[in-house]
Structures are given as C-alpha cells and as structure tokens.
Amino acid sequence: MSLPASVYAAFAATAAKYPDHSFLCVPSRPGRDYAPDGLELSYRQAVELVAALKASYAAAGYGPGHRVGLLLEMRPEHFLHFLALNALGCGIVPVNPDYRHDEMLYQLDHSEADLVISVPHRVADLQKVARERTAKPLPVLDATALPPAFPAPQSPARHETPGHETEASLLYTSGTTGRPKGCILSNLYFLTAGAWYRDLGGVVAIREGEDRFYNPLPVFHMNHFAVTGTCAILTGNCLILTERFSPNRWWQEIAETRATIIHYLGVVPPLLLNQPETALEKQHRVRFGLGAGVEPELHGAFERRFGFPLAEVWGMTETGRIYCDCHEPRQIDTRAFGRPLPGLEAIVADEQGRELPRGQEGELLVRHSAADPRYGFFSGYLKNDAATAEAWAGGWFHTGDVVRMADDGMICFVDRRKNIIRRSGENIAAAEIEACLQAHDAVAQVAVLAAPDEIREQEVMACVVPMAGQAPTGALAAALFDWCNERLAYFKAPGWLLFVDSLPTTGTQKVQKTQIFAPGEDPRGRPGIHDFRARKKR
Incomplete structure (x- = not known):
C-alpha cells in the first residue's frame, strides 16, 4: 500500500473519509486549567482548527526550512499545530515540559527554531531562554492567546513541495551522557512508523475506525507522537491525551474515555498490580496493551488479573518501526520482543560488527534492507554527521542494546550495553x-x-x-x-x-x-x- 505524501495529507484523507469520527480526546479532570470537563474533537472539527492555524502560519511566511518549537504538554494543540505546520512543510521541535532553563536553551539554540508556541505558564521561562539564545531572535507565543498575525521567520522558506523526505519533526534523544542529539524525522519516517504499527497483526490487531488509543507517554516521545499518532490518523481512530501515568486515575480514565488499546512502560504493570481491586478494572474495553519493560515475573499476573494481553515491543527514536512479540504463542516469561521482519532486518553482532551465532549475546544491529539500509529510519543527527556515520557503521544501525537471538529468530532483550557491570x-x-x-x-x-x-x-x-x-x-x-x-x-x-x-x-x-x-x-x-x-x- 502506497503512503501519502505527508502526515497532513494522510490526516486530510482520513478526515474526508471519517469526518465524524473522534480524533482527539481529553479525559475530564476538575480543576485543570484546560478542558476540566474533558474534550472530544472529531476529525471534522480538527480539520477546521488546523486550517485556521495553517492560514496564520502561511500568512507569516512559514514553509520548508523552518522549525517551530512546541511546548504544549499533552494538549490537543500539539497535534493541531503540528498538522498545520506539516501541511506547509515546516518541522516542529517538541519541548519537554519538564525541562529547566539550560535544557531548553540548548535545544532551542541547537535547533535554530524560528518560533515557539507554549502553554501559558511556561511563556515567561521561554522568553528568558529567547533573550539568552545566541542564534536568531526567538518569538514566544501563548497557545491560548495567539495574535491575529504571527511574527515572520527571519529567513524565507525554501521553494519546494512537501513530500516524504521533508522534515516533519526534530526529536531530541533523552541521552544518558552528554547533550541530547537531535534526530531529524521525515514524513516518510512518521508514515512508515504508523503503517508498521497498523500492520503488526496477531494480538495487536488495529480496527479501522473503531479503536481508541490511551497512551500516557509524552508527545515528545516517538512512541506516542510518531507511532501511535500516525497509526491513529491512518486508521481513522482516536488519540486519548492524558496527563502522565497515574495509577490512581488509570481505570477511571480508561472507562471514561472508552479506551480499547493502552500503552505502557515497565513502571506501569507493578504499580497497577499493587493497587486495590476496583470494579472499573473489570469493566474496561481494552483489547491489548503495547509497551516495553514489563518484568517477566509480572507479565502473566497482569494479564490474568486485568484480562488482556501485553505485547512487548522494542524500538528507538532512530528506528521508528518497532519489533513486537504479538503472535501466539507469545513468550511472556522472557524478555522476548519479536523477530526480524522484511523492512526491519536484524543481526546480533560483536564489538567489531561481525554477526554472532544464534544464542550468543551481542549488540542488536538493524536496518531496512541491504539495498536501502536507512529507508524509513531517522534522516540523521542534526549538525552531527560524525555521530550519524558512527551509528550506521557497516551499513547497520547500532542500537547499543545487548540481546540474544534464538534459533527461530526470536530476539530477547538482555540490557543496554552501558548497563553491563563487570565484576x-x-x-x-x-x-x-x-x-x-x-x-x-x-x-x-x-x-x-x-x-x-x-x-x-x-x-x-x-x-x-x-x-x-x-x-x-x-x-x-x-x-x-x-x-x-x-x-x-x-x-x-x-x-x-x-x-x-x-x-x-x-x-x-x-x-x-x-x-x-x-x-x-x-x-x-x-x-x-x-x-x-x-x-x-x-
């Protein structure tokens, strides 16, 4: 199946097909400074809001070659601004709302963003960043009080039609050492990631126009933004935007929003299992969970108590696509996360990049194919060609993860290479x-x-x-x-x-x-x- 030219093109096509289907949902939360009673936007309503934003950005001269920072937490505005900018060929720079001054200054300086759109309570912080930035001027706008005319970018847009290779976003890796690296992600990356999720199959069966994704991971993370968000757009489904993971609110929000698919990280299952039993945990509509890091000792207990499978996955910002242990019999008593597939090949290699025999531990190396190793992956690290070349040494992307591959191709996670203790x-x-x-x-x-x-x-x-x-x-x-x-x-x-x-x-x-x-x-x-x-x- 061919992919649309851009994420916005996919969104527009879905909105034309399913105008009255829900696109974005916010659970209620009394006392919150936005949508305290909850919010549900249809594709038709979202199209109108995106069109208005697109017109404002276009009138100011935004287009290919420009980047706009978005510090919008888990609010619908994140996706609305993203789609408006994507339609014009602009990239966005999602800003972690937990970032302190120095972290934001580095990110917005390094990315050379032309503008920042922010939630109200971080505007002053970003204005301070803007005053200290060494690159070009950085206007800061309050997303809840946008002016009639947006400030113009400092340089003109490039004359090109947005397409697969156009930058859609610049996501910064969390990085455990040194400064985070900016991963350039194209339209092709987003569309490939979303289509890959859509087509995984097995217990991870996406129903077109019928599913509702509850993903507590932040929108500056590829899991929610690229994989889940684009999958929802491609399938006419709904994204539920909650505020971080909360074990106390989890089942209430799952029930209220009628979620059918949940996403998790390893911290979620033990905290939910430690909660007292509640009637709501038996009344949900969830068909499966998708995530990474559930402890094998807790995997079966979780599925027995809550009544749906957890499909373990592996992925990185750089890869977009994910491996998934989603076909029965799943190996829930291990750290298995799937097998290599056409379009996401893998080997286990030694420190020299040489493939190891099955059963031995080594670094996971991945690629699309020998003919086109980087197809659908990140486009590179911004301003760091050396790091990009190092990551792709030998025509494979070096993940830094230590794994084992069984004789049948099933890959089991062992650890991050940097988390190996030598005693x-x-x-x-x-x-x-x-x-x-x-x-x-x-x-x-x-x-x-x-x-x-x-x-x-x-x-x-x-x-x-x-x-x-x-x-x-x-x-x-x-x-x-x-x-x-x-x-x-x-x-x-x-x-x-x-x-x-x-x-x-x-x-x-x-x-x-x-x-x-x-x-x-x-x-x-x-x-x-x-x-x-x-x-x-x-």
Missing part, C-alpha cells in the same frame, strides 16, 4: 537484577548500577525505592539481598544496597542513572548504605 571478569546485566528486585513486594522502584571496587573492578549496587509503608531498615535491606541471592548467581546479588526516596527519570519514565549521584561522588560513601559484600559467597 571479577563476570559481565552482569543490571536489568536482570532489577527484574529480580522489582518482583519483591516491598520494592516500588529500583536502579542497579556499577559501584567502584578496588579488588573486583566493579561491584553491583542497587538503589531501591521502598513501597509505601515499608520502612527502609537494615532488616529490609538484608531481606532484599537474600531474595536476590536465592534467585541469582552469588556474584549478581547486590554488594551494596541503598534506600532512596525517589529516582530521577526522563519524561518517558526512564531512570537516569547518571543523575542518581553527583559527578565524581563515590556512591559507597552515602549515609545509610548497606554493605553485603562479605555475604557474596559461592
């Missing part, structure tokens, strides 16, 4: 220990990382957020060590265990391990840390 010659996957600890009833959240060790090179350290009501005592620390030591090889059990009140996360709820401790700090010196190294014996 006395043993390579230890932090994710394995995190999964073990997360399965304990007293653990709300955990991050495992390497602590320095003068004898063994590195030692396993676990930072644990206890469940509410659990006192962070030495007895609990010892119980958690015993829990791991009983289930894992002795060298994998935490040599150090530290209770913390919370863990720093990105907007997509990924733990930022590099921010747990200050640069240069020896984590072993933290007050209250528990030392179990002497108990690590064969």
Whole structure:
C-alpha cells in the first residue's frame, strides 16, 4: 500500500473519509486549567482548527526550512499545530515540559527554531531562554492567546513541495551522557512508523475506525507522537491525551474515555498490580496493551488479573518501526520482543560488527534492507554527521542494546550495553537484577548500577525505592539481598544496597542513572548504605 505524501495529507484523507469520527480526546479532570470537563474533537472539527492555524502560519511566511518549537504538554494543540505546520512543510521541535532553563536553551539554540508556541505558564521561562539564545531572535507565543498575525521567520522558506523526505519533526534523544542529539524525522519516517504499527497483526490487531488509543507517554516521545499518532490518523481512530501515568486515575480514565488499546512502560504493570481491586478494572474495553519493560515475573499476573494481553515491543527514536512479540504463542516469561521482519532486518553482532551465532549475546544491529539500509529510519543527527556515520557503521544501525537471538529468530532483550557491570571478569546485566528486585513486594522502584571496587573492578549496587509503608531498615535491606541471592548467581546479588526516596527519570519514565549521584561522588560513601559484600559467597 502506497503512503501519502505527508502526515497532513494522510490526516486530510482520513478526515474526508471519517469526518465524524473522534480524533482527539481529553479525559475530564476538575480543576485543570484546560478542558476540566474533558474534550472530544472529531476529525471534522480538527480539520477546521488546523486550517485556521495553517492560514496564520502561511500568512507569516512559514514553509520548508523552518522549525517551530512546541511546548504544549499533552494538549490537543500539539497535534493541531503540528498538522498545520506539516501541511506547509515546516518541522516542529517538541519541548519537554519538564525541562529547566539550560535544557531548553540548548535545544532551542541547537535547533535554530524560528518560533515557539507554549502553554501559558511556561511563556515567561521561554522568553528568558529567547533573550539568552545566541542564534536568531526567538518569538514566544501563548497557545491560548495567539495574535491575529504571527511574527515572520527571519529567513524565507525554501521553494519546494512537501513530500516524504521533508522534515516533519526534530526529536531530541533523552541521552544518558552528554547533550541530547537531535534526530531529524521525515514524513516518510512518521508514515512508515504508523503503517508498521497498523500492520503488526496477531494480538495487536488495529480496527479501522473503531479503536481508541490511551497512551500516557509524552508527545515528545516517538512512541506516542510518531507511532501511535500516525497509526491513529491512518486508521481513522482516536488519540486519548492524558496527563502522565497515574495509577490512581488509570481505570477511571480508561472507562471514561472508552479506551480499547493502552500503552505502557515497565513502571506501569507493578504499580497497577499493587493497587486495590476496583470494579472499573473489570469493566474496561481494552483489547491489548503495547509497551516495553514489563518484568517477566509480572507479565502473566497482569494479564490474568486485568484480562488482556501485553505485547512487548522494542524500538528507538532512530528506528521508528518497532519489533513486537504479538503472535501466539507469545513468550511472556522472557524478555522476548519479536523477530526480524522484511523492512526491519536484524543481526546480533560483536564489538567489531561481525554477526554472532544464534544464542550468543551481542549488540542488536538493524536496518531496512541491504539495498536501502536507512529507508524509513531517522534522516540523521542534526549538525552531527560524525555521530550519524558512527551509528550506521557497516551499513547497520547500532542500537547499543545487548540481546540474544534464538534459533527461530526470536530476539530477547538482555540490557543496554552501558548497563553491563563487570565484576571479577563476570559481565552482569543490571536489568536482570532489577527484574529480580522489582518482583519483591516491598520494592516500588529500583536502579542497579556499577559501584567502584578496588579488588573486583566493579561491584553491583542497587538503589531501591521502598513501597509505601515499608520502612527502609537494615532488616529490609538484608531481606532484599537474600531474595536476590536465592534467585541469582552469588556474584549478581547486590554488594551494596541503598534506600532512596525517589529516582530521577526522563519524561518517558526512564531512570537516569547518571543523575542518581553527583559527578565524581563515590556512591559507597552515602549515609545509610548497606554493605553485603562479605555475604557474596559461592
């Protein structure tokens, strides 16, 4: 099936076919400063709103070659402005609403955005950024009080017709080291990602014109913005825009919005399973969940309690397309996430990029095909050709993820390469220990990382957020060590265990391990840390 020329072209075609179908839905939330009673926009209504915005941008001279920053949280305006700008061939730069001054300054300086549209309470912050930016002037507009005429960009638009290769968005990777990299994403990237989701099949069967996606992941993340958003547009379905994940609001909003598909991250299943049973959790219309990171120990329990399958996936901002373990029999007791497919080929490679035999652990390398490796992937890292070339060394995209591939092609996640702890010659996957600890009833959240060790090179350290009501005592620390030591090889059990009140996360709820401790700090010196190294014996 051929793809439309742009995301806007796909939206316009769907709106003509399903004008009265719901496009955007906001659950009610009393006291919120927008749509406290909830909101539902049809494709017909959205077309009218997009047309008005498109006219304002066009009158000001916006077109190909321009970028507009959008700090619009999870509001419908994000998609409305995006579609209006996409129709003109402009790219957008989604801004994480949790960003502080320096982070926004870097992003808006690096991207050379021509304009920023913001929620009201961040306008002043962005105006301060604009005053300090070294690039061209940066007007800031309040999305709730747009002027009759938009400020013009500093340079004229390029004379070209928007198409597959036109930049649609510049998404910045969350990055655990150094500054985030700006991933240039084209119309083809968005359309390929949405069509790929649409066509996965198995338990992930999208029903045209009948489904409603509840995705609590932020719209500055490819999962919601590109994969889910474009899939909804291509299939005449509805996007439900909630404000972050909340276990307390989850089932109420699922019921209120009549959601049929939910998206999740690994933090979602344990928190929902720890909630008291409610009648609403039995009355939902959800057919499946799509996400990544559910602990194998909790996967089956979740499906039995709530009555729908969770399909584990793998994807990155750079890839757009996702792998998915969505065909029965699914491997829910493992970290399996699918098999290579035409259009998203994969190998497991050593550090020199050489393919490894099945069953061995190595880095996941992916591509579209040998003939056209980069088709449908990101277009490159903005102003960083060296990083782009390094990522594509040997004609494969290097993911940085350590995986195993079984004889039947099923790929199982092991860990991020940077999350491998090397202790006395043993390579230890932090994710394995995190999964073990997360399965304990007293653990709300955990991050495992390497602590320095003068004898063994590195030692396993676990930072644990206890469940509410659990006192962070030495007895609990010892119980958690015993829990791991009983289930894992002795060298994998935490040599150090530290209770913390919370863990720093990105907007997509990924733990930022590099921010747990200050640069240069020896984590072993933290007050209250528990030392179990002497108990690590064969």
